[in-house]
Amino acid sequence: MAASSGARVRAAVVGTGLIGGSVLLRLHRAGLDVTGWDPDPATRLAARGSGVTCPDELTEAVVGRNVVFLCGPLPTLPQTLPTVAAATGEECILTDVGSTKSGLAALAAAHGLTHRFVPGHPMAGTDRAGIGAAEPDLFAGAAWVLCPSAGPGLASFRRLAALILEVFRARVVPMAADGHDAVVALSSHVPHLLAGALAGAAGRSTLRDAVLALAAGSFRDGSRVAGAPAERTANMLLDNREYVLRELAGVRSFLDELAGALADADAGALTAACREARTARSALLGRTFTEFRRTFPTVPGDRPGAVAGAPAAGGPGGPAGSPDELGFLLALGSAGGHLGGCRVSGTTVEYTAHKPAG
Structure with a gap:
C-alpha cells in the first residue's frame, strides 16, 4: 500500500502487546510491508502465527524500515528509542504509543532526534493485555495524539499523520507534549x-x-x-x-x-x-464539529514529503514547515479539534481540520 504521494511504506512495530499488536495487525491487514518484534519469544511466535514477519533480533526487524512504532512498556522506551534510531536511517520516522509524552520528547531532543521522532498516543485500549487481545480495528474513529515540533520535525509529522489517517482511520489530534x-x-x-x-x-x-x-x-x-x-x-x-x-x-x-x-x-x-x-x-x-481547510507553504526549494520517502533538506521525507503551521496545529488540538486529512502537494500542505462547533 502507498500513501497519496505514491511512496511505499515499510513499517516495523517494536513491542507487540495489546496496542503494539493492534498496530501490527492493522498495518498487516492494510497490505503494508511490516515487521514486528517483541522481547518475549512466545509473543513473537504468536505474531508469526498471524502471518507477520517477526525476527528474533530487534535490529533485524527495524533495519531498512522508514517508519517504526515503539510500543513497549513506558519504562523501556528511553532505552529503545536511541537503540532503534541507531539501527535505522535518517529517512526513518520514529514514533511511540506511550501514555505520557514530555519525558520521551525531551530524550529525543537530547539525542538529536526531534527531526524524525514524533511522539504519539492513540487514545484507545481495553482492560485486556497481550497480543491475543489485539484488534486490527481498535483505533478506528479514536483520537490519536501526535506532537509536532518546529522546523524539520513538521515534515515527519505530516508523513505520520497521513499514514495514521489513511491506514488506521483515526482522528489525529496535534498537541504539544506537555499539553x-x-x-x-x-x-x-x-x-x-x-x-x-x-x-x-x-x-x-x-x-x-x-x-x-x-x-x-x-x-x-x-x-x-x-x-x-x-x-x-x-x-x-x-x-x-x-x-x-x-x-x-x-x-x-x-x-x-x-x-x-x-x-x-x-x-x-x-x-x-x-x-x-x-x-x-x-x-x-453531544459534541459536533465544523470542518474547514488550511493551507501552508513549505520551505521553498525542498520537495514535498511522502509518507515513506527518501530524506530531503527539510528533514526525513519532506520540507520543513513554518511557525504559522505549527501554531495552527497546536491551537487546533488545544481547542479540542482534530485533523481529518493531511496532503502535501507541490510547495504547500493542506490540512482538513475539525473544530468543536459553537
Whole structure:
C-alpha cells in the first residue's frame, strides 16, 4: 500500500502487546510491508502465527524500515528509542504509543532526534493485555495524539499523520507534549485511580460478595479500567505524577462538595452538583464539529514529503514547515479539534481540520 504521494511504506512495530499488536495487525491487514518484534519469544511466535514477519533480533526487524512504532512498556522506551534510531536511517520516522509524552520528547531532543521522532498516543485500549487481545480495528474513529515540533520535525509529522489517517482511520489530534500530559491526567489517568478505588473498596468491603452479585452497569463501567494490568497502570501514573496529583485534587474537591451536601441533607446543593456533572457528561456525548481547510507553504526549494520517502533538506521525507503551521496545529488540538486529512502537494500542505462547533 502507498500513501497519496505514491511512496511505499515499510513499517516495523517494536513491542507487540495489546496496542503494539493492534498496530501490527492493522498495518498487516492494510497490505503494508511490516515487521514486528517483541522481547518475549512466545509473543513473537504468536505474531508469526498471524502471518507477520517477526525476527528474533530487534535490529533485524527495524533495519531498512522508514517508519517504526515503539510500543513497549513506558519504562523501556528511553532505552529503545536511541537503540532503534541507531539501527535505522535518517529517512526513518520514529514514533511511540506511550501514555505520557514530555519525558520521551525531551530524550529525543537530547539525542538529536526531534527531526524524525514524533511522539504519539492513540487514545484507545481495553482492560485486556497481550497480543491475543489485539484488534486490527481498535483505533478506528479514536483520537490519536501526535506532537509536532518546529522546523524539520513538521515534515515527519505530516508523513505520520497521513499514514495514521489513511491506514488506521483515526482522528489525529496535534498537541504539544506537555499539553498532552496535562490533558490526559484528567481524561485518562485519574479515571484509572477512580476505577481502582471503586473496585478496591468493593474488594475490601465486608459486603463484597453481595456487592458483586448486585453490581450493575454503573459499577462495571466505573471500574472497567481497574482490570488493566497493574504494572502498566502504575507505570503510567508514576510517569505523569505531577499532573495526575494536580487533577486529582480537583476531583477530590468536587467529591467533597457532593459528600458535604449529602451529609447536610442539602437536596438543593446535591441536585445542583449532580446537574453540573450531567451537563458536562452531555457535552462529551453531544459534541459536533465544523470542518474547514488550511493551507501552508513549505520551505521553498525542498520537495514535498511522502509518507515513506527518501530524506530531503527539510528533514526525513519532506520540507520543513513554518511557525504559522505549527501554531495552527497546536491551537487546533488545544481547542479540542482534530485533523481529518493531511496532503502535501507541490510547495504547500493542506490540512482538513475539525473544530468543536459553537
